[in-house]
Amino acid sequence: MRKNISVLALCFFITALNPAQILAADASKRPIVPGFERFSQGKEIDQAQLGLLLLGELNCTSCHAPTATTKGLIQAKQAPLLDKVAGRIKPEYFESFIAKTHEIKPGSTMPQVSLGNNEQEKQATAKALAHYLAQQAGANEKLIFDPKQVALGKTLFAQSGCVSCHAGRDQAAKEILNVNNSVPLGALENKYTVGSLTNFLENPHQVRPSGRMPAVLKDQKEAHAVACYLLQSAKTSPKSAGVLKFEYFEGSWTKLPDFTKLNAIAKGIASDFDVEVAKKVNNNALRFEGWFKLQSAGKYTLHLGSDDGSKIWIDGKLIIDNDGIHPHTIISKTVELYKGEHKVEVGIFDGGGEYSLTVEIESNNLPRQPLSGICALDEKTAEGTTKAAYVATAPGKPEVFKLDTELATKGRALFASVGCANCHGMNENNKRIPALVQGPELLKLRPETGCLSENPQGKSPDFALDTKQKAAIALALKNLASMPPSQDSKALINQTFLSLNCYACHQRDKIGGPEDSRNASFVTTQPEMGDEGRLPPALTGVGAKLNTDWLKQVLEQGTKVRPYMLVRMPKYGGNNVNPLIKPLGEVDTIEPVEAIQFADTPAKVKTSGRLLVGSKALGCIKCHTFNNQKAEGIQALDLTSMPQRLKRDWFQRYMLDPQPFRPGTRMPAPWPMGKTFFDEILEGSTKKQIEGIYVYLSQGSKASPPEGLSRESIVLVPEKEPIIYRNFIEGAGARAIGVGYPEKVNLAFDANSLRVAMIWQGAFIDASRHWRDRGVGYQPPLGDNVISLPAGPTFATLASEKENWPALTSKEQAGTFISYTTDALGRPSFQYKYADVMITDFPTPTNNKEGGFSRAFTLESKTPPALLYLRAAVGTKIEEQKDGWFLVDGEYKFRLVGANKPIVRESNGKKEILVPIVFENGVCKLVQEYSW
């Protein structure tokens, strides 16, 4: 079988290498606009409209001026704003991306800008631009990689909506390539640090204001988790060659130890100031030492971050003292350093808990970066910044970027002249750098020329468009001239749905909705709700459904009214989505329901609405939460949010017949065929009843809770005879038999492990968990002084007195549960069988004033086993007292009556009391009394 599989795998491998696939690789560099990718294959949306989409998404109008009549037809996507870009993108990323845009990030909508006439010129231009961008310093986010956040990040990435537009990731969090219609992310680890990616994810609109990337994550914590998940491969990539010496010490400290007085347990070479070289977490310390060389004298800022304490010395002088027990804390200090070689030493220790270290350097011409990047093992090999801008580094070691201000100045001029400024906003003295490149006017563009030609030449940028994309653009350009200056509402909605990729999650008028390949990524906490619980709602008719204010809020701010649905409606930003509101109201209409005249007073109408919603009438609260109070069954949308969200006319029509509005919904028709079951409420009028509910729910959180909402307790109180309660009892298992006695003592017998699992005093149990709603979970005893008796079997045969008491791994090992019978007073006597011995276990309350049990055992067997024991007690401390009583862990007392002398032994680190069972004529009787 295995062999077959590998043969099959080999076949796939060969297929993957066939020439057709290699040719297709070029087409794979085309800009990925998800709406175009998805719909250009079908007929749901016409090609000219998809061409318009491309004109907007590729921001064509930033070079090709639209006329007044065509301007409103294109929803242009603004390119990322580049102010302070070096604060969020690694400086070493710029040059490669500018020089080889489509290789570095296939699928990018950024074109390969024309950089020059020959390779040398191109390289020089890219380099200059890179230095200019690297000069745009910004605040660095201080968050660092935290392996504990990866799992949360993975869940958020997979479930909250990221994969609705982006490709999923494999086990190592690598982007799964060639997933249809996915916006590619490229090698994020080369571009972002954990901190800068966190910032971007938390607020993507700050640099990408057009809302194509909406804000999905709710706060910095979530953004950080996703950043850690996405960048984890950077953390696990092969390490560079060593640049630092380190020494490792063990011990327990609250402050950094004096390393000169310690002997190192281990020594070695490290590639970074990284605590990973420590042999364990907690109670250890590390000392790093290395050299770096500076090109010029000046002010340098050092950032030392650690958990717990750390210190840094330059040339033997303490620079930063970040000592003591604390969470990851960064201290920064600016110092004057001379040109030339410097010795650096860093010490850190970990007392307990988290362990982390970051050492960074920054100056006017050195963007903030890890200090290890310019470190070497000794003075002679320390690299200076006098060499080329890029330091030649050991294989696998990240390139280190050193800013060249002269080059940056050149880059500033190029930024405007090669066309970057056409698309990217960049402020200089509070004014946007003006664009210098001007292409032909939009309406004068001809197919197969300029950007649309086979191989764009001269100044034309190369978008790597494929044939289909070019054809769609050509068609759109052809149509543009004759189109009216503004789109009708329907087209505008469609255009916005395409550009914001609403169709990835929502269907509208039978277009869009989750694609098959992504369908499984939409998940729910309530699978019983079916697709309704996991797939975002269809937006057909949404303008007639949602109140305008609510619609606006949902679009601008996102929403989470369906707590069971794990994918989120993200924030798109007002400017991007507000234009949808009016057209949706115009296109989506519903036949109005005439105003309703009530015979009752407004107060009575609300009372009737409340009655209808409650358990005595329609029981809406069985499935819907009410003002965040849980429902009995599934937890559907909160009732008190309905009038805030839903238009009255829609509510009236939906309640009458939900299916046409939400095909397949589990929402039953509360008025089947329009008829009410409640003739006495609001004159038995269906319309009035629906309106009454709407009026009642319109009070929102002030609506008084309907009947049946809160779970009242059901305390079982044994009065004349015992109450038996078989159910899921916490501490006694899924087949517990609880018994409450009128004497106010109680027990729970576990019918799986065949033992009395717990005894307690006072109140017996609250049955409401199991007797209201569906009955979810285990219920603990209600009373006081709950004593858990030893887990495992009550009786067992041992090979010797030394053998450990057997643990139960299955129900069958415990023996067989036979029955219980009740006596004239209703008290149960349990019968179970172990090793051919029939055991009757009859507990009865004792009459002493403390309250206790007397447990009468009768064992019968035709073939009595040897070495059968009762395990009477297990405890850390068992003290013998007078009258045969033993005190167990100071909690309860027991004594044995009519039993053989017990064996007191140590086993498994605990004290145990075993009673040897000796049969006489096949019978053995004994009593164990409990008091507590």
Place this chain on the structure above:
Amino acid sequence: MKHTLLLSSLFAGLILASFSKAADPIPTEDDYYKIVKFEIPKDVVLEAGAIELTADNKLYVSSRRGEIWSIENPFAKDLAKDAKWTRYAHGLHEVLGLASKDGWIYATQRGELTKLKDSNGDGKADIFQTVSDAWEINGDYHEYAFGSKFDKDGNVWIVLCLTGSFSSNSKYRGWCVRVNADGTFTPTCSGIRSPGSIGFNAAGDCFYTDNQGPWNGTSSLKHLLPGSFQGHPDGNKWFDLKEAKLAGPKPETPKSGSRMMIEAERIPQLMPPAIYFPYKKMGQSASGIDFDKSEGKFGPFQNQLFVADQTNSTVMRVHLEKGHGRYQGACFPFRKGFGSGNVPVMASKNGHLFVGGTNRGWGSQGNKPFALERLDWTGKVPFEIHEMHAKNDGFELTFTHPVDPKTAADVASYKMSTYCYIYQSAYGSPEVDFTYPKITSAVVAPDNKSVRIVIDKPVAGHIHDLTVAGVRSEAGLPLLHPEAYYTLNYIPEKAK
């Protein structure tokens, strides 16, 4: 007795004739079958889980709160006055099956089948003996266990709901098992999802209802042929257990997103549902099952099955036949308006149908939290489709009264669509693969009691959704329920 029956049918005929007068109101279900309510003693919460009628004509009703009540005189005309209630047992774990044998009451609890006896004659059980606890529970509320009456071999059949109704995390969850009165335990069928009840047809074959969810496009009635696989694959992991070998070879895992009959072709053990109850149209959660064993004392539906629906508080009617050796057939609306969410039903030989209800945790159209009711036949025969038989090229419909040959021969009196469900691991399914067959002819039999309709063309594996709006009885009445849903898994061979 026979005499009265004859008289009452005669009487029914007279009444029907009078209905046909234009001014008379159209009769309703209530004119034929009346719902009689039991007066449940105050302070008793009888969330009915199972019903058993013992040989001494005592009705035993179990509750989800673990009680069993015995009711004397359950056939009394005045139930409030004559029915006598005694609490037979308490403290049991959600009893959803009751049977009786040799003076013992057998109760299916979540974790075991238990037999109970009142040994001292005080009316209360004092022996609670475990017959079998060979399956397991883990504390998940969805791990229900529904038990049947005894079959002719002395077995109680038990269907075990999946953990959380989605997966099988405890031994034999997702299985049907048989437990003999002597304790012998026999794993019988796999593939169960979330049962609503279990019962037998007149031939003694065992059926259960399963509910819409994963691998179940809608609720259905399924035949528990020993060794068969009922469609949800998660419980198949227990085929590795030794005694599970008794249920035959482990079936292949079905392909999600396929169709039932495509998979049934490929997986021999896979048993297609005998009846699908189209979602919303018939109900939302099928439950109790019993057959009419009254030999006419309950009306004309002898040997047909009655199946309850919890959400809609209804009882539906099912007529089964065999196609390619497997059960299939039609379901029809029968009676609505029960007090709570119907779960157990029990038909008596003397022509009554007991119906118990609870809507705790799952809402129902009947808005009472719990109910016990008895459905009595008034003696009048409603105008209904009596049986629906599949033919190679269409269907044969028989009626409870002679039809008006003119309306019955008019093809415009009939409307049909067909559809099926996606057989998938995701929850439920929309109706898919629609066809709209043309009714090409409707031929009325000489006795006017049946009509043969020919359609272009039947689709195997589809529900044939028929509305007979135009047909009138000889007396001029429309059908009480014009809807019929035939689950046509197999198209019969052409009659030779």
